[in-house]
Structures are given as C-alpha cells and as structure tokens.
Amino acid sequence: MAERQAGQAGGDLRLVNLTKRFGGFTAVDDIALTVAEGSFFALLGASGCGKTTTLRMVSGLEDPSGGQIFLGDADITDHKPFQRPVNTVFQNYALFPHLDVTENVAFGLRRRGVKDVREPVGAMLDLVELGHLARRKPTQLSGGQQQRVALARALINQPRVLLLDEPLGALDLKLRRQMQIELKRIQTEVGLTFVHVTHDQEEAMTMADTIGVMNAGRIEQLGSPADLYEHPASTFVANFLGRSNLVVGTVTGVDGDVVAVEARGGRLTIPTQSCRVTSGTVIVGVRPEKVRIAKSVDDVPHDHNVLPGGVITDASFIGVSTQYLVRMGWGEELAVFEQNTGAEILRPGTEVTLHWHPEQTFGLDGAQDIEAGADVDEEAAT
Amino acid sequence: MSAAPAPAGIAEAPVPSTEDHDRRPVGRPRRRLLPYLLLLPGIAWLVLFFLVPILSSVSGSVQTGSLDTGFVLAWRWANYSDALTQYHAELLRSLLYSLLCTVGCLILAYPLTYFIALRSGRWKNLLIALVVVPSFTSFLIRTIAWKTILSDNGFVVHVLNVLHITNVLSAVGLTQGDHVLASPAAVVCGMIYNFLPFTVLPLYVSLEKINPGLLEAARDLYCTPFGTFRRVTLPLSMPGVVGGTLLTFIPAVGDYINAQLLGNPNTTVIGQKIEDLFLRNPLGYPLGSAISVVMMVVVLAIVMTYIRRAGTEDLL
Numbered sequence: 001m002a003e004r005q006a007g008q009a010g011g012d013l014r015l016v017n018l019t020k021r022f023g024g025f026t027a028v029d030d031i032a033l034t035v036a037e038g039s040f041f042a043l044l045g046a047s048g049c050g051k052t053t054t055l056r057m058v059s060g061l062e063d064p065s066g067g068q069i070f071l072g073d074a075d076i077t078d079h080k081p082f083q084r085p086v087n088t089v090f091q092n093y094a095l096f097p098h099l100d101v102t103e104n105v106a107f108g109l110r111r112r113g114v115k116d117v118r119e120p121v122g123a124m125l126d127l128v129e130l131g132h133l134a135r136r137k138p139t140q141l142s143g144g145q146q147q148r149v150a151l152a153r154a155l156i157n158q159p160r161v162l163l164l165d166e167p168l169g170a171l172d173l174k175l176r177r178q179m180q181i182e183l184k185r186i187q188t189e190v191g192l193t194f195v196h197v198t199h200d201q202e203e204a205m206t207m208a209d210t211i212g213v214m215n216a217g218r219i220e221q222l223g224s225p226a227d228l229y230e231h232p233a234s235t236f237v238a239n240f241l242g243r244s245n246l247v248v249g250t251v252t253g254v255d256g257d258v259v260a261v262e263a264r265g266g267r268l269t270i271p272t273q274s275c276r277v278t279s280g281t282v283i284v285g286v287r288p289e290k291v292r293i294a295k296s297v298d299d300v301p302h303d304h305n306v307l308p309g310g311v312i313t314d315a316s317f318i319g320v321s322t323q324y325l326v327r328m329g330w331g332e333e334l335a336v337f338e339q340n341t342g343a344e345i346l347r348p349g350t351e352v353t354l355h356w357h358p359e360q361t362f363g364l365d366g367a368q369d370i371e372a373g374a375d376v377d378e379e380a381a382t
Numbered sequence: 383m384s385a386a387p388a389p390a391g392i393a394e395a396p397v398p399s400t401e402d403h404d405r406r407p408v409g410r411p412r413r414r415l416l417p418y419l420l421l422l423p424g425i426a427w428l429v430l431f432f433l434v435p436i437l438s439s440v441s442g443s444v445q446t447g448s449l450d451t452g453f454v455l456a457w458r459w460a461n462y463s464d465a466l467t468q469y470h471a472e473l474l475r476s477l478l479y480s481l482l483c484t485v486g487c488l489i490l491a492y493p494l495t496y497f498i499a500l501r502s503g504r505w506k507n508l509l510i511a512l513v514v515v516p517s518f519t520s521f522l523i524r525t526i527a528w529k530t531i532l533s534d535n536g537f538v539v540h541v542l543n544v545l546h547i548t549n550v551l552s553a554v555g556l557t558q559g560d561h562v563l564a565s566p567a568a569v570v571c572g573m574i575y576n577f578l579p580f581t582v583l584p585l586y587v588s589l590e591k592i593n594p595g596l597l598e599a600a601r602d603l604y605c606t607p608f609g610t611f612r613r614v615t616l617p618l619s620m621p622g623v624v625g626g627t628l629l630t631f632i633p634a635v636g637d638y639i640n641a642q643l644l645g646n647p648n649t650t651v652i653g654q655k656i657e658d659l660f661l662r663n664p665l666g667y668p669l670g671s672a673i674s675v676v677m678m679v680v681v682l683a684i685v686m687t688y689i690r691r692a693g694t695e696d697l698l
Binding site: 061 | 600601605
C-alpha cells in the first residue's frame with residue numbers, strides 16, 4: 001500500500017487547520033502549514049508547545065481532533081501509521097533490543113515484503129558509516145551510533161517525508177554539532193523531505209531551509225532562518241530565536257518607507273517593511289550585535305537611531321566579542337555585543353550612548369508581552 | 383539557616399579523610415574477607431538444606447535394608463531399574479499433568495497479563511494485586527474449595543451438563559460420566575488454578591517493561607497491529623514466558639495435593655508414590671530415593687533443553 005503511494009507524483013506535505021485536543025487542553029491549535037517537497041523544515045518551540053504532537057499526527061501515531069493532512073494530492077488524515085509513506089526517527093531512538101543493527105534497519109523493508117534486504121541494508125549502513133557494526137545489538141552501541149541506526153532504519157524505506165523528533169537531544173554538544181552537519185549532508189544526498197522537531201534554535205538554524213516557530217499550539221512565524229532572525233514578527237520569536245533588545249515606543253508618523261517612533265525620549269526610525277504597526281504603541285527591537293556603543297553623543301553618525309543615557313553595568317570579554325549590559329535611564333537593561341576589533345573595553349560605570357543603523361531596527365505590535373519567549377529559551381537551553 | 387551548618391560541614395570534611403588514610407592498611411584484610419562473610423549464611427543454608435539432602439538422597443538410592451534392620455550402602459543400582467519398572471506410569475503422568483498445567487497457565491495468563499500490563503492504565507496495580515491475593519489463603523484450603531466448586535451438585539457441573547460438555551469430556555477420557563470431580567480434568571484444572579500466579583508475575587514483569595515507544599516504532603515501520611505483537615511484543619516478552627513456564631512447570635511436577643484431592647486412583651502422580659514409599663513403607667527408603675533422583679534428573683534435562691531452545695539468554 002505504501003509503495004503504491006510512493007509512486008504517486010507531487011509531494012508537498014500540507015497541514016490544513018490541524019487541531020489536537022487532549023481533554024480540555026488544546027495542544028495543537030488550527031495549524032496551517034505547507035512543507036515543500038525535498039526541503040528541510042524545522043518546527044522550533046519550547047517543550048509543550050505542540051510540536052511533537054504535530055509530528056505524531058503526521059506519522060499517524062496520534063489522531064487529529066480536526067483538520068486534514070495531505071501528502072501531494074492524497075488525503076492521509078485517516079490512514080493508519082503503517083499505511084503512510086512516512087517514517088520517524090524517534091527521540092530515544094526506540095531501536096528493537098532483540099534485533100541486531102542489520103535487522104533493525106531491515107525491519108521496514110521486511111514488513112513490506114522485500115525479499116532481498118542485504119544490498120539496501122548494506123548501502124544504508126555505509127551511508128551512516130556503520131557497516132562494521134552490522135551484527136551488534138543496540139545495547140552494544142554508543143548514543144551517536146544508536147542515533148545513526150535509528151536514522152538508517154527510517155531512511156531505508158525511502159519515505160516521502162522523514163520525521164525527526166528531537167533526534168539529537170540525547171547527544172552531547174560536540175556530537176550534536178557533528179550530527180547536525182551529518183544530517184544536513186544526508187538530507188542533501190537523499191533529497192527527501194525532512195521535518196525536524198527541536199527546541200534548540202541553533203540546531204534549527206544550522207540545518208533547516210525553513211523554520212516554523214511554534215508557541216502554545218500555534219505557529220508564530222514561518223520563514224528562513226535569516227528571515228526569522230532579521231524580521232521577527234512577534235516578541236516571542238524575537239526573544240526565542242537569539243536575543244533582542246526591545247523598547248516600548250509610540251508611532252509618531254509614517255514618512256515614505258520609514259516609520260518614525262518616539263521611544264524613551266529618543267527619536268527612532270524603522271523601515272516600513274520591518275515594522276508590523278503603523279500607529280499607536282510599538283515595540284522597537286534591535287539585535288545586540290547590531291548595537292554600537294559610544295562614550296559621547298558627538299561620536300554618533302547623524303543618521304543613526306540613538307538611545308542616550310546608558311550606564312554600563314557589566315562587561316564580559318569572551319574573545320571574539322565583548323558583551324555589555326547597559327542600564328538605561330528608564331531602568332531596562334539592554335545588551336550590546338561588540339566584535340573584537342581592538343577597541344577599548346569600557347568599564348562598568350561608564351556613561352554611554354547606544355546607536356545603530358535604522359535599517360537594522362524592527363517594529364512589533366505593542367500589545368504583546370515584551371518578555372514572551374525570553375524565559376522559555378533559557379529553560380530549553382538547560 | 384542553611385548558611386550556619388555549611389562551615390561546620392567543611393571543617394568536618396577533612397577529618398574522616400585523614401582517618402581513612404591511617405586506617406587503610408589495617409582495614410584492607412578485613413575488607414577482602416567481607417564478601418565471604420556476607421556469603422556465609424547463604425552458603426551454610428545451601429549446604430545444610432540443599433547439598434546434604436541431595437547427597438543423602440543419592441546415597442539412599444543405592445542402599446538396601448529396612449526401617450527395622452537399618453539401611454546400608456550396598457551400591458544396589460538395581461533400585462533404579464526397580465523404581466522405573468514399578469513407577470514409570472506415575473512419572474510420565476506427573477510430567478504430562480504439569481505440561482498440561484503449564485500450557486493451560488500460559489494460555490490463560492498471556493492475554494490476561496497483556497491486558498493488565500499494556501491496556502489497563504491506572505487499574506494496573508489493583509489488577510495485578512487481585513491475581514496474587516488468593517494466594518494469601520492456604521494452598522490446601524483453596525484446593526479443597528475446588529472439591530466444592532466441581533462437586534456433582536455444584537453449578538459448574540450443572541452448567542457443563544446442560545451444555546453437554548461433560549459428554550464431550552468423558553468421551554475423550556478426561557472425565558467420567560456426568561461427574562467432573564475425581565478425574566484428570568479436575569486435577570489439571572486445580573493445578574492451573576493454583577499455579578496461575580507463577581506464570582502471570584514473570585510475564586507481567588516482561589510485558590510491563592516493554593517501552594511503548596518500540597510499539598510505536600513498529601507501527602511506524604509498516605507493522606499491522608498483529609505484526610507489532612508478533613515482531614516486537616512477543617519476542618520481547620519471551621523472557622517472561624520462559625521464566626513463567628519454568629516457575630510453573632518445576633513445582634507442578636512435584637505437586638501431588640491436586641491429584642490427591644481432586645483425582646481418583648487412576649490419576650496417581652509420582653509425588654504420591656514417593657510419599658507412600660517414605661512414610662508408609664518400611665522398606666521404601668531406597669526406592670523412594672531412587673525415584674526422586676530420577677525425577678530430578680529428568681526435570682533438569684527438560685529444563686536445560688527448554689532454555690537452550692528458547693534462546694532468550696541475552697534477553698534474560
């Protein structure tokens with residue numbers, strides 16, 4: 001059955017108004033999403049945001065409460081897991097302990113009645129560089145090796161969509177970096193659609209072509225890693241993906257392709273295409289590495305956005321850059337990452353002015369919680 | 383509050399460590415002896431209640447004499463051939479009954495345990511307790527209760543008669559006429575009832591520790607629900623199947639309470655004969671010992687072959 005479907009043309013994965021409720025709790029709330037065939041898509045969010053539930057609905061292990069799932073033109077919403085041309089790399093690998101590496105990898109092929117599994121299994125084990133361990137049992141493998149077996153076991157079935165549920169979560173940092181590059185290489189090599197669920201923003205940004213940031217059962221924003229980073233659509237995305245300085249202000253007018261804002265006594269401008277509101281309260285955002293630090297207002301280029309009256313409270317030199325915390329007149333602490341170009345490192349207590357190029361400013365709807373996503377990131381990182 | 387004890391802890395810390403240094407040369411021989419000292423009670427127990435009885439059985443099996451004149455070690459190997467010619471029927475019957483009991487227990491226990499371990503959710507602990515609770519009553523009393531349950535005027539026999547099942551059972555020789563009691567069927571039923579928890583518990587341990595993620599992985603890898611059971615659940619529960627059947631089969635071979643209380647003179651098992659030889663026959667010691675040794679060897683051989691064949695060594 002799965003093979004018949006694999007033969008069909010067209011292959012975007014489409015989620016239409018997909019919803020999942022557990023009792024009174026809505027885990028996935030009316031998601032609409034298209035993942036292009038052959039792309040590497042990452043669902044990024046903190047634990048409990050609904051990303052794994054979404055994945056499980058695609059694999060068929062969870063039944064949606066509403067909505068549909070399409071693979072190409074076929075509606076697979078009601079298909080059983082074993083009828084779907086979709087395979088999963090599970091979070092804790094879920095390798096069969098009673099079978100050796102070869103039989104684990106051959107499992108899917110055998111269930112679909114493939115007679116000669118030797119050749120494909122050999123080729124797959126070569127791809128994940130495990131040929132020499134073919135007769136080992138899973139318990140005799142390291143975490144990284146188990147991870148590769150899990151990947152091989154799913155990939156060998158040539159699914160239309162490969163689902164990865166936090167596949168690198170159990171690995172140590174160094175191995176994780178290595179596997180990120182490895183996964184990306186394999187995805188390019190086999191050309192399958194990968195849907196990757198993770199809480200690690202760096203992992204998502206390293207590997208994915210497109211990232212969907214999830215929060216409380218909804219997709220907050222979809223886009224390329226650069227797009228999400230430079231033009232976040234909400235405070236959650238701005239805080240969850242990297243770090244942001246967010247300052248509350250009021251729109252004073254729209255002048256051509258810039259929005260003029262007054263914020264904490266400073267007059268700032270935001271490019272219209274990066275600003276989500278054109279009137280009322282706005283949250284002005286800028287990334288710490290875009291912000292420059294000046295000891296005197298006179299040193300600031302005239303066309304820059306300026307926030308004067310800051311006092312350095314902390315300076316940490318970390319080699320490639322110096323990270324400053326600057327307490328502003330209204331009590332908020334802003335972050336500045338200054339690249340190490342040999343400039344003098346300023347001491348805590350120094351009075352400074354912050355400035356940056358207006359092009360690098362983004363404006364968000366002022367009605368949001370300015371802290372959204374900031375704590376979750378720390379939580380997820382630990 | 384928490385700050386106060388901290389300095390004290392730090393001050394104390396180095397003290398035991400220096401003491402440790404001083405003591406190490408003295409402590410070493412003691413430490414080496416310690417494991418053996420800990421083993422001593424267990425070893426003493428095994429020597430006294432396992433090794434000595436086995437040796438005395440083996441030596442008894444080649445002795446001659448009677449209770450009045452005393453027994454002498456005469457190396458009379460003919461005791462074994464005598465035992466086999468006189469009691470082979472009971473020996474085979476014991477093996478047959480315990481085999482039926484083991485198979486019956488497994489057939490009843492597997493679906494029951496599967497349900498408890500994988501499907502019963504929060505009722506799991508209660509249900510598994512219910513399986514064990516009857517064992518709080520004496521084995522003997524529970525078996526006597528079966529006499530009532532299977533008696534001719536009990537409802538079980540009544541229902542079986544109405545459904546004509548007794549006719550079928552008696553046609554194949556498991557029961558006689560309209561009666562169920564005092565038949566091979568009653569004996570095996572009693573055994574199954576008594577040994578069921580011994581099959582259920584090891585099976586439960588095996589099934590309960592199966593990672594549900596593995597079952598999901600199997601479904602994801604094109605297994606139908608039955609395929610998932612056959613390819614994943616069943617193989618992973620094999621240690622429990624092997625453990626449970628062994629725990630049932632071994633004691634069931636030696637059991638004779640069920641045969642005595644629920645059977646008839648034609649259902650005599652080897653345990654009853656051994657009891658007779660030891661307790662009611664002044665000349666019976668050597669023969670009783672010989673048949674005991676034979677039984678031990680036979681059971682050991684069966685168990686060893688079974689474990690080899692099951693091939694679950696690396697899962698156990």
